[in-house]
Amino acid sequence: MDGNLISIFGADAPDHLRKESLRDLVKLAGVLAELREHFEEPLKVLETLKMLNLIQREALGLDEPLADGDALFYRFRNKYGYEPGIRLDRLLNVLQKYNWISRGKRRLTMLDAGKRMTDTLIRLANDSLAYYMQDDVARSLFQARRDADLGEAYDDKGISGGDRMASMIRNTADAVDELKERQLELLADRNALPQIQIIADLMQELNDRMNERLSPFEGVEEADSLPPLLQQGREIMREGMEISLGTLNKFLHFARLQQTEIRTEISPQAIRRYIIQSFDKATDSEQPRGHEILSFLEQDRVPGERLDGMWVPVQFASPVSNLQLADTVRYLEGYVPKAEPILERLEPDYPKAEEWTEDEIGLHLARMEWQLTKERIRTDEVERILQKREAVGLEKLVLEAGSENWSDALNALLAVSALVGGQQAAIEREEGGAEHAQAPETRTEWQLMNKGGEKNVVRRTGGQLQQSAAGSDGAPDGGAQSR
Incomplete structure (x- = not known):
């Protein structure tokens, strides 16, 4: 189908x-890249x-010739x-760099590349403006109509405009889905x-244009993707026409x-007929559903129609058949309770x-x-x-447990x-030159610093006696000094 169209993706393009x-x-990419600051804010884009x-x-x-940037x-x-807020000299330099314009001594002229790219940018901005001027449902329909316009402007002239037909069908399907979701909302709005x-x-116009565009392909079987596309388009347009007109x-x-x-x-008879017709609804019937009636009452055209409250959907169980009832009775009749062992x-x-x-706690600690x-x-050696x-002189004990x-x-x-701090021993002072306090005769590198320290005796207490002749921190009243 697209074999005769001029396309950038075509294999026959030189x-x-x-x-x-x-x-x-x-x-175009170069201009947008170098003028990035001009295209980052909507107002600057508009000025550009x-x-x-x-x-x-x-x-x-359409206007008089331009001599220069001024x-x-x-x-x-x-x-x-008002004066432009963008840097005009930079804009003209970038446009001249990418051959969008030419600047002579007496005239500033736009070249062909600049004309086509400018047309593309302005047309894109106008299309976006027209798109956002529509509501949610009409936007998809507007886009589908634009697809039809582009198909007529490009495909019918031998230039590929892209997959316009598929895009038209897709946008129409989106509009149909949106219309389904907002149908109750539209009925509830009096305006x-x-x-x-x-x-x-719009749906009627799209239906006519869709039929017009699909009519040349009736009976064409050489393309594998064409029949499903035709079928999908016709089904969507039929559904869209039914919903919009309905x-x-x-x-x-x-x-x-x-x-x-x-x-x-x-009237009970009228309500009964309405319920029956709601469950056995004809294909072309436009009988409203209960939610549609309640949605329309939200317009409150008559005082008291709209009541504040909440709609709660209720689903009733389907009727139970006689076979299921018989099976249940047989099960209950033959039911034997079973208990699990304790x-x-x-x-x-x-x-x-x-x-x-x-x-005891103090002792353990x-x-x-x-x-x-x-x-x-x-x-170990001192113990x-x-x-x-039981008792040994301090200086003698230090010599025996240590060395010279x-x-x-x-x-x-x-x-x-x-040992003294752990209450395993105590240091006492013996007067009168007791045998325990006799200083050793061995020559050592050290000696006790305190005067009269040779009279101090270390006595084993076994953890029962309290420290008697030691300092406040449990250290012996003496020390060693190197000679």
């Missing part, structure tokens, strides 16, 4: 001509299009009543009659009913809680602190000596301090 035609798009339109009008002979500036100000008439007229007829029918006399009694629940065995007194101290300070002898070296003596002195 490569050099295809490249030449695509250079126009490259130029106004500038291009003034240059184009001069090229078409002439364009003053023509813009005289025509629109919607002109809009419904516009939709019906909505219009219902609106007019309701309007006529409101002019009739209001009866004060209800499983014994095992209670978990929790260990008995151990209770401690305050003194002291043991824990002592174990932590022993992990940091080695007290071994105190296990053999200053570092070993310091470690031994730390061990003694830890």
Whole structure:
């Protein structure tokens, strides 16, 4: 079907001509890229299009020739009543760079590429404006009508305008779906009659133009995609005509009913006939549904028609057949209840809680602190000596647990301090030169700093005696000094 149309996607198009035609798009992309700041805001886009339109009008002979950029500036100000907010010199430089315009010494002229690209931009803006001037339903119908116009302007002239027929069918289908969703809304609007008439007229026009465009392809079977497209288009147009005309007829029918006399009694026979006809509805019947009637009453043309409330859809169960009832009776007659065995629940065995007194807690905490101290300070050698002898002179104990070296003596002195702090030993002072306090005769690198420290004796307490002759922090009253 598209074999004779001129298309950029066609295989028979010469490569050099295809490249030449695509250079126009490259130029358009270059202009849009370099003038990006002119096309980022709607008002700047409008001013740019106004500038291009003034240059184009001069090229078409509608206005006087333009000498330079200043002439364009003053023509813009005289025509629109305000000065342009865009940089005119930059605009002209970019247009000249991409061969949209030429600037001579005495005249500014728009070239062919500029004319065609300007036509495209202005036509695109006008199409968008016309599109947004329609409501939601009419927009799709407007787009479908534009597809038909483009098909007549391009496809019928031998130039491919794209898949206009498929686009026309798709836009019409979107309009039909939108009309289905908004049918109740249109019926509830008392001022919607002109809009419904516009939709019906557009649908009728599209139906005629669709039939006109599809008529040349009747009986054509060589294209595999053509018969489904024809079938889809005819079904959509038929459905669209039914819905649009049905909505219009219902609106007019309701309007006529409101002019009739209001009866004060209800006819059960009429309600019965309405219910039967609603479930057994003819194909061409325009009988309104309950929701459509209630939607039209929302117009409140007669005081009291519209009542505030909420519609709750109710779905009734389908009738139960006699076979299902018989099966249910047989099941109930032969029903034997079954009970599952009772499983014994095992209670978990929790260990008995151990209770401690305050003194016992203190004792346990002291043991824990002592174990932590022993992990940091080695007290094994000092404890071994105190296990053999109940009391030992401090200087002698440091020498035996350590050595004559200053570092070993310091470690031994730390061990003694830890034992005293952990209440495992106590430092006492013996007067009279007791045998426990005799200083060793071995020559060492260290000596006790405090005066009279040779009389201090370390006594094993076993954790029962309190510290008696130590400092406030539990450290022995003495220290080692390197010689």
